[in-house]
Amino acid sequence: MTVQHLPMGAVPATDLAATAAETPMLRAEGLVKTYGRTRALNGLSLHVPRGSIYGFVGPNGAGKTTTLRILATLLAPEGGEAWVDGRLLTTNPAAVRSKIGFMPDFFGVYDNLTVSEYLDFYAAAYGLPAAESRRTNAELLELVDLASKRNDLVENLSRGMKQRLGLARCLVHNPQVLLLDEPASGMDPRARYEMREIVKELQRMGKTVLVSSHILLELAEMCSHIGIIQDGRLLREGPVNVILGSLKGARSVRIGLMGEVVPATDVAARAVEVLGRQPGVSDIVPTEDGLEVTVAGDDAATAALLRALVEAGIPVLHFARAASSLEEIFMHLTESDDQG
Numbered sequence: 001m002t003v004q005h006l007p008m009g010a011v012p013a014t015d016l017a018a019t020a021a022e023t024p025m026l027r028a029e030g031l032v033k034t035y036g037r038t039r040a041l042n043g044l045s046l047h048v049p050r051g052s053i054y055g056f057v058g059p060n061g062a063g064k065t066t067t068l069r070i071l072a073t074l075l076a077p078e079g080g081e082a083w084v085d086g087r088l089l090t091t092n093p094a095a096v097r098s099k100i101g102f103m104p105d106f107f108g109v110y111d112n113l114t115v116s117e118y119l120d121f122y123a124a125a126y127g128l129p130a131a132e133s134r135r136t137n138a139e140l141l142e143l144v145d146l147a148s149k150r151n152d153l154v155e156n157l158s159r160g161m162k163q164r165l166g167l168a169r170c171l172v173h174n175p176q177v178l179l180l181d182e183p184a185s186g187m188d189p190r191a192r193y194e195m196r197e198i199v200k201e202l203q204r205m206g207k208t209v210l211v212s213s214h215i216l217l218e219l220a221e222m223c224s225h226i227g228i229i230q231d232g233r234l235l236r237e238g239p240v241n242v243i244l245g246s247l248k249g250a251r252s253v254r255i256g257l258m259g260e261v262v263p264a265t266d267v268a269a270r271a272v273e274v275l276g277r278q279p280g281v282s283d284i285v286p287t288e289d290g291l292e293v294t295v296a297g298d299d300a301a302t303a304a305l306l307r308a309l310v311e312a313g314i315p316v317l318h319f320a321r322a323a324s325s326l327e328e329i330f331m332h333l334t335e336s337d338d339q340g
Helices: 013-019 064-071 093-097 115-125 130-143 159-170 189-204 216-220 240-245 266-276 299-311 326-339
Strands: 026-035 038-048 053-057 079-084 100-103 177-181 208-213 225-230 233-239 251-257 281-286 290-295 316-321
Touching: 026 064, 038 064, 038 079, 038 225, 053 064, 053 189, 053 216, 064 079, 064 177, 064 208, 100 159, 115 130, 115 159, 130 159, 159 177, 159 189, 189 208, 208 216, 225 240, 233 240, 251 266, 251 299, 266 281, 266 290, 266 299, 290 299, 299 316
Parallel strands: 038 233, 053 208, 053 225, 100 177, 177 208
Antiparallel strands: 026 038, 026 079, 225 233, 251 290, 251 316, 281 290
């Protein structure tokens, strides 16, 4: 699928960078919501920068959907406040809704309408003039790669196509903010990839995207920021690279060695011997071009490994910390929370 680059709401990347540090596009402070005896949100606060793709990560039942419904003005919190583009949700919800496109985890479709009629219906609901509706809907169908399906009945679309149509529906009124609740749920791998590319394109067009998921890998591949939620509380939020770098404890380091390296060669054997004497090293595993080492400690402990190899005359081609995954972050933070 080729994602189309459209002018709708587009802003230069430099402008996005300049506004990222300004007032958050989405902000919540101390949200509380209960269902009977169950507290879905327990003082949750979050801050979504303008122009970001913010991944809302957490297990099923953590409070992600409740948070998105409150931000979409569909639920009222029992405590706390929330703002969209500086507007308090409870003061003027109609003005807030004009800035938001909400895609729930499950949404109904009108099976007896064609794809084009489906978008026309929602454009009319938002009061778009007929000429503007035709132009906007044509652009949206190009964006979500459904232009060739414009005359097909909605009931004949695949699951992935219906999800993309639902995303187009959220964009009919050109909102600044998109709230996407598990948008890739039930999709096959190709459809998931296509949805990720569309979301990235929406960010390039200047949209702020809050996307929830319990599938951490798909968020890691597209998000600029993440927030990790458990039991109705936000455990951590911030830029992905900052949170990755904040993990304490053991870390993996990939070391490339010169020459054809297998465990039996002299270079690899010497490297294993040197590394095995270093404090904090718990595991040394051969790789295609060298070794992967697990070491406990901070950056200084990692730097000490490289220094020891160089001083021993080991020909090191590259030395880098292996990228931590969102799964590692989630497990680390939730374990710490359970223990604290």
